[in-house]
Amino acid sequence: GIVLVGPNTMGILCTRSRLFATGTHTRPREGSVAFVSQSGNLGVQLIHWAERQGVGVSLFVGSGNEAVVTCSDYLEFLSEDAGSRTIMLYLESMREGRRFFETAKKINRTKPIIVxxxxxxxxxxAASASHTGAMSGEVKIFRAACRQAGLLEARVPSELLDLSAGFSSLPLPRGNRVGIVTLGGGWGVVTSDECNEKGLAVPPLPQEVVNRIGKHLPPFWSRGNPVDLVGTRDPEAPLVAVEELLKWEGIDAVISLGIVGRIEFLRLMNQSIRTVDKNMPAGFLDQTEAMVRDYEEKYIAATAELMEKYAKPVIGVSLVSTSGGTVRSVPGRRYSAVLYETPESAVHVLARMVNYQNILGKEETEYRRQ
Amino acid sequence: GIVLVGPNTMGILCTRSRLFATGTHTRPREGSVAFVSQSGNLGVQLIHWAERQGVGVSLFVGSGNEAVVTCSDYLEFLSEDAGSRTIMLYLESMREGRRFFETAKKINRTKPIIVxxxxxxxxxxAASASHTGAMSGEVKIFRAACRQAGLLEARVPSELLDLSAGFSSLPLPRGNRVGIVTLGGGWGVVTSDECNEKGLAVPPLPQEVVNRIGKHLPPFWSRGNPVDLVGTRDPEAPLVAVEELLKWEGIDAVISLGIVGRIEFLRLMNQSIRTVDKNMPAGFLDQTEAMVRDYEEKYIAATAELMEKYAKPVIGVSLVSTSGGTVRSVPGRRYSAVLYETPESAVHVLARMVNYQNILGKEETEYRRQ
Known part of the structure; x- marks a missing residue:
């Protein structure tokens, strides 16, 4: 028989073999995220977002109406594809529900599936019926089956991307206890609220951790979690804070706010200086920008290194839209730095990673009981 | 006595008088959104976002620890400031709770307050106590008071910005019925789901509306709501669809997806063509880009005109990050076009505008009963 993708497909894409056969000319970098989408238009748009955000993609297929090859078939292939380690799915309908969920449950143990x-x-x-012609089944049944199989459900397309960025780049947290490092108090408050509302804890710090971090901060610092760096100029402070938190056994993950992204505000200030003070040597301002850019690069490399050393995730929040994108791979490192634009994205992804870890843990326990 | 802003403030800003006295060098455009923030750092960052997104700002004040002037004082001033018509607040604590909510309730009737x-x-x-030193009160009481006063609560800073963009630029919807126009089926499905999950209806269209829109579309189009333009090249189709929906009394608002933002994909395609076909005259490709850019500008201007004509909001979703920002003011027009990057932002803002309209309606009824 003939193997047919679609009909009603936006094409296929494989970064490893430099095959870009989609209706839209977008070229994501090579990576470990595979994406199967029944909507071609939504699919290629997300691949475009992946490119912009630096999320590495292995494969994309617009599976369309799935006359011959179905999402279960694609899943089976992906389970054997060593280059694909995180799987995104956009589904409107499915045939062979039982086969799909059995396959998905098996794969999800080693390759998280976000659907x-x-x-x-x-x-x-109603919209779907006139789109893919799909008779979408009862959503409660779908959701229950997802829960049973341990799949991660996303509600909107941007969430698929955020989760893929995190799952493909960071080590899994072993628990739900978060350390927060922030350049400004308000962001620490907002992030703490988000953590608690999503089921994550922000534990108080033991005195010895406070003391060690405090060596690099002015005496009026927050002395607690969140670690508010109160705009310190000590270049070592942010990394010391992140590492001291990671080192402590009471913390499973770190969120750092505003440390990468600061260059944006320096640029604005330098722009003002250039306008006002014509005598300021341009070279000096360029130099300050180069220094901060350099600092941010080093910070990114260091977080990748720290994640390997402590096997705990460090999630960055840039608070500005940066040209470097969400995922920053570091040559020679197992994990990549991840920088979301907002704290809510970082907290949400971390909370889902904790969920996923719990699912794995529960399955492990069940397996041992058998 | 001396009037004192702060202490612990990031400064003040007034676009109308070109006063930019904040710790961060950001210059939002003049507009009608006023922002009072107890966190300076979070405040100026949001003002920076406002600048990037094109949200027009009247005033900003980092109210800090509010030793003398409190948020209730600022609110009273804003109620009389003709240049401020939408109010954002970031609060960690408050004194004089009764005065605050009484003042806020009064002002909220004419100037929506997002808190x-x-x-x-x-x-x-805990984070707040070490930040502003605030003893934050019981949140349930705060929430109940907000509800009673009809204030709009935001959960995260990005939501403050999204809501401000919408409230300051669009006419209020009179009800919750949404018409959707989309360039791709999947986005229509996702947006319909979002609408229903946020309490908005996506009603089916009467035959005469289907027929009028259908004149500009291929025969296999969706013939319903969402109006899926199935990638038509008829340049009139998108605006015809938007206007036919606005004209119909069964619709209170329109969300249009992917129409502005298409240029991004054309650019990518032209880039591929330039790489592959060295004989392609560069002038031709530039011309296609200029045409689409021109089309998008005209579409933006037309939506501002249509909003005035029908007194219903049209919310755009670009699906890409565009250099033009979220709010696009159109010279001589009462309303501005608004383009969010994702459908969930558009739907969320619309749902909150419907909430606000309902609050106003209820107050009106109560007032009449007295």
């Missing part, structure tokens, strides 16, 4: 179901509501189902 | 409360959770409160 967005289109047509969850009455309006969505 | 983000930091320190809603245990971790947030």
């Amino acid at each position: 967005l179901k289109g047509g969850r509501t009455e309006a969505g189902r | 983000l409360k930091g320190g809603r959770t245990e971790a947030g409160r």
Whole structure:
């Protein structure tokens, strides 16, 4: 028989073999995220986002109406594809539900599967019927099956990307206890609220950790978690804080806010100086920018190194849209630095990683009991 | 007595008088959004986001620890400031709770107040205590008071910005019925789901509306809501669809997806063509880009015009990060076009505008009963 992708597909893409056969001219970098999408248009747009955000992609297929090859078939292939280690799915409908969920459950143990179901509501189902012609099944059944198989459900496309960036770049947290390092108090408050509301803890720090971090901070610092760096100019302070938190057994993950991204504000200030003070030597301002840029690069490399050393995730929040994107791979390192634009993205991804870790743990226990 | 802003402030800003006295060198454009923030760092960062997104700002004040002037004082001033018509607040604590909510309730009838409360959770409160030294009150009481006063609560800083962009630029919807126009089926499905999950309806279209829109579309189009333009090249189709939906009394608002932002994909395609086909005259490709850019400008201007004509909001979703920002003001027009990057932002803002309209309606009814 003939193997047919689609019909109604936006094409396929394989970065490793430099095959870019999609309707849209987008070229994501090579990486470990595979994406199967029943919507071609939404699919290629997400691949474009992946490119912009630096999320590394292995394969994309617009599976379309799945006349011959179905999402279960693609999943089976992906389970054997060494280059694919995180899987995103956009589904409106499925045939062979049992086969799909059995396959997915097996694969999900080693390759996290993040799934967005289109047509969850009455309006969505009506739209879907005229789109892929799909008869979307009962959403409650779908959700229950996802839960049973341990799949991670996303609600909107941007979440698929955020989660893929995190899962493909960071070590899994072993628990839900977060250390926060921030350049400004308000962001620490907002991030703490987000953590608690998503089921993550922000534990107080033991005195010895406070003391060690305090050596690099002015005496009026927060002395607690979040570690508020109160705008310190000590270049070592941010990394000392991050490492001291990672070192402590009471913390499973670190979120750092505003440390990378600071260059944006320096640029604005230098722009003002250039306008106002014509006597300021341009070379000096360029030099300050180069120094901060250099510092940010080193910070990114150091977080990748620290993640390897402590096997705990460090998630950055840039608070500005940076040209470098969300995922910053560091040559020779197992993990990549991840920089979300907002704290809510960082907290959300971390919370889902904790979920996933719990699912794995539960399965492990069940397996041992058998 | 001496009037004192702060202490612990990041300064003040007034675009109308070209006063930019903040710690960060950011210059938002003049507009109608006023922002009072107890966190200076978070405040100026949001002002920077406002600048990037094109959200027009009237005033900003980092109110800090509010030793003398409190948020209630600022609110009273803003109620009389004709240049300020939408108000954002970041609060960690407040004194004179009764005065604040009484003032806020009065002002909220004509100037929507969007408030983000930091320190809603245990971790947030702990962080807040070491930040502004605030003893944040019981959050349930705060929330109940917000609800009673009809204030709009935001959960994260990005939401403050999204809501400000919408409230300051668009007419209020009179009800919750949404018409969707999309360039791709999947985005229509995802947006329909979001609408239903946020309490918005996506009603089916009457035959005469289907027929009128259908004149500009291939026969295999969706014939329903969402209006899937199935990648049509008829340049009139998108605006015809938007206007036919606005014209129909069964629709209170329109969300249009992917129409502005298409240029991004054309650019990518042209880049490929330039690489592959050295004989392609460069002028031709530049011309196609100029045409699409021109089309998008005209579309933006037309939506501002249509909003005035029908007094219904049209919210755009670009699906890409565009250099033009979220708010696009159109000279001589009462309303500005708004382009969010994702459908979830558009739907969320629309849902909150419907909430606000309902609050106003209820107050009106109560007032009449008296």
